[in-house]
Every structure is written in C-alpha cells, then in structure tokens.
Amino acid sequence: MYTTELQKSAKPVSLSNEPQELVDAFEARVAADEFIEPKDWMPEAYRKTLIRQISQHAHSEVVGMLPEGNWITRAPSLRRKAVLLAKVQDEGGHGLYLYCAAETLGASREEMIDALHSGRAKYSTIFNYPTLTWADIGAIGWLVDGAAIMNQVPLQRTSYGPYARAMVRVCKEESFHQRQGYEIMMVLANGTPEQREMAQDALNRWWWPSLMMFGPSDENSPNTAQSMRWRIKRDTNDELRQKFVDVTVPQAEFLGLTVPDPDLKWNAERGAYDFGAVDWEEFYAVVRGEGPVARERMLARRKAWDDNRWVREAAAAHEAKRAAKKAA
Numbered sequence: 001m002y003t004t005e006l007q008k009s010a011k012p013v014s015l016s017n018e019p020q021e022l023v024d025a026f027e028a029r030v031a032a033d034e035f036i037e038p039k040d041w042m043p044e045a046y047r048k049t050l051i052r053q054i055s056q057h058a059h060s061e062v063v064g065m066l067p068e069g070n071w072i073t074r075a076p077s078l079r080r081k082a083v084l085l086a087k088v089q090d091e092g093g094h095g096l097y098l099y100c101a102a103e104t105l106g107a108s109r110e111e112m113i114d115a116l117h118s119g120r121a122k123y124s125t126i127f128n129y130p131t132l133t134w135a136d137i138g139a140i141g142w143l144v145d146g147a148a149i150m151n152q153v154p155l156q157r158t159s160y161g162p163y164a165r166a167m168v169r170v171c172k173e174e175s176f177h178q179r180q181g182y183e184i185m186m187v188l189a190n191g192t193p194e195q196r197e198m199a200q201d202a203l204n205r206w207w208w209p210s211l212m213m214f215g216p217s218d219e220n221s222p223n224t225a226q227s228m229r230w231r232i233k234r235d236t237n238d239e240l241r242q243k244f245v246d247v248t249v250p251q252a253e254f255l256g257l258t259v260p261d262p263d264l265k266w267n268a269e270r271g272a273y274d275f276g277a278v279d280w281e282e283f284y285a286v287v288r289g290e291g292p293v294a295r296e297r298m299l300a301r302r303k304a305w306d307d308n309r310w311v312r313e314a315a316a317a318h319e320a321k322r323a324a325k326k327a328a
C-alpha cells in the first residue's frame with residue numbers, strides 16, 4: 001500500500017483554540033480575494049490543508065515523470081524525443097516549485113519526500129497506469145495534461161499566494177504539453193489503420209482514469225466544502241470534471257475517435273454532456289495503492305532518491321564550504 005485510506009467522513013475543522021478576531025480578519029481577507037502570504041497569520045487547519053494538497057500535487061508531478069520517461073528512448077523521431085524530454089523536465093520543475101511553495105508553510109522537503117516514500121502521502125491515481133504504446137504519450141498530453149490544466153487554471157486564483165503564483169507558470173507549460181499530446185494524437189488518428197487503432201486504444205484506456213483525476217464526487221469529497229470556503233479550491237471536483245468532458249468530447253470527435261462511454265450524450269437543456277458513472281471502486285483501489293503499476297512507481301522513486309544521495313551530499317558539502325569561507 002503506497003497511499004493512505006480515504007477518510008470518507010467530513011473532517012471537522014476546529015478553530016476553537018485560535019483567537020476569534022484573527023480568524024475573522026483572515027476570513028475577511030479570503031472573502032475579499034486577497035492573497036494570504038507565508039508570514040501572514042492563518043488558521044492551523046488552513047495551513048495543514050495547503051501542505052497536504054500542495055505536497056500531493058508536487059508528488060504527482062514528480063511521479064508523473066515516470067510514465068512518459070519510459071518512452072524517451074523509444075520516441076519515434078529526434079524531434080519527438082527532444083519535445084518529450086523537455087516536457088518531462090518541465091514536470092520535474094513543477095514538482096520543485098510546488099515543494100518550495102509547501103516549504104513556505106513550514107513543511108520540510110525531507111518530511112514530504114519521506115511521506116511519499118513511506119506511503120503516507122498520496123499522489124494522483126493517474127500515474128499508476130502503464131504506458132503501453134507510443135499513443136499513450138499522445139493520450140497523456142491530451143487528456144492528463146488537459147485535465148491538469150482544467151484543475152490548475154482556477155488554482156491561479158487560489159487564496160495562498162505562493163501556490164497561486166506557481167500555478168501561473170505551471171499552466172503556461174501545461175498548455176504546451178496538452179498541445180504536443182493532441183498533435184501526436186492527430187498524426188496517429190490520420191495515419192495508417194494500425195496507428196488509428198493505437199490512438200483509439202489509448203483513448204479507451206486513459207479516458208476513465210483521466211476523469212478520476214478530479215477526485216471523488218462532491219458528495220464523497222471530505223475536503224471540498226471547507227477548501228471552497230477558504231478559496232483554496234475555486235471549483236468543486238464535479239464541476240471541473242463536467243467542464244473537462246464538455247471541452248474534450250469535441251476534441252475526440254475532431255480526431256474521429258470514440259469516447260469509451262455508451263452513456264455519453266449532449267444534453268441541450270443543460271448545455272453540457274451527460275456521461276456515465278465513474279468506477280469509484282477502481283478509483284478507491286488505486287488511491288489505496290492497488291493501481292496496476294503502483295509498486296513499480298514507488299520502487300523507481302525510492303531508487304532515484306537512494307542513487308542520487310551523493311548529489312545531495314555534495315551540494316550540502318559545497319554549501320558548508322561556501323558558508324565557512326564567507327564567515328572567515
């Protein structure tokens with residue numbers, strides 16, 4: 001098990017030990033859409049929620065390098081290889097901005113990494129699925145980065161300043177990622193019958209896991225109500241999932257591919273697509289660490305951490321020497 005069990009019950013947020021006037025002033029600032037900055041007073045539960053969400057987000061970016069990294073040596077051309085390499089490096093950079101944002105809240109990098117490696121911290125379910133063909137790299141850019149953008153554009157207005165500012169750059173890069181994925185899908189969808197089949201197969205396998213990225217349905221999401229009140233989240237999980245479906249279905253139609261959902265239907269009254277039920281059993285199983293390649297993912301992360309210990313040690317030794325020289 002690499003992820004903790006979901007707590008399905010609503011989490012009570014206790015503000016009882018905190019001075020009411022500070023809580024009121026904090027809530028008024030949030031309600032006025034002011035950014036909360038690292039040195040500002042904030043309720044402990046707000047700090048904890050942010051550390052949880054930002055560190056899980058950081059872990060997702062870093063673990064998310066693995067499925068695509070798997071294809072760098074097998075990309076079909078030098079151009080594809082260079083683009084994919086740059087994309088995977090971007091994801092590593094996103095992880096670093098996010099770890100830094102969480103550090104401004106008092107979390108240490110070591111604690112966060114340890115929580116990931118010991119299975120206490122979650123990371124996105126999507127990265128526990130294998131990348132079996134080159135079309136999966138197209139599908140990840142198109143669908144996974146597409147879902148990430150849908151979720152992260154509103155986070156540019158999240159109430160915590162360092163998280164919001166990190167999201168501005170992340171979103172710019174994610175939109176490039178989404179386009180490179182869609183372009184791969186366009187080439188395959190307009191290619192040979194085998195390539196077309198490969199594109200359809202990738203869509204079949206990545207569609208539902210992409211919808212799961214938005215988290216449990218609103219009625220089963222213990223954090224949404226409080227996070228919306230604190231303007232950490234600006235939209236609920238179901239609102240974002242619906243927006244993603246509405247934007248992505250016409251893109252699949254343009255490719256001439258079929259979304260693997262027999263219940264998918266345009267609802268003219270709502271001005272939105274109706275779609276089938278997500279398999280929540282599968283979602284919770286993957287969250288619990290039972291995803292198809294969850295074990296491999298954590299082994300790879302732990303190995304990278306151990307193999308690169310010398311780099312951290314060398315950097316620390318260099319910094320100590322520099323500080324000693326400065327002090328002398």
Ligand code: FAQ
Pocket residue numbers: 005006007052053056057058060061064065091122123124125126140144145148151212213214215216220221222223224227233237287
């Ligand atoms: N997987 O009450 P909620 C990317 C957890 S970045 C695993 O609804 P919340 C870039 C949740 O954490 C993708 N766990 O929680 C890229 C919570 O945990 P707790 C990551 C999940 O926080 C592209 C519990 O379930 N993006 O893809 C998942 O209000 C390509 C209850 O759920 C972010 O992290 C899940 N899918 O809403 C990289 C965005 N869903 O409290 C490489 C920022 C929920 O039990 C290649 N995060 N959980 O410890 C968010 O917006 C929110 O945290 C949500 C969840 C919407 C993910």
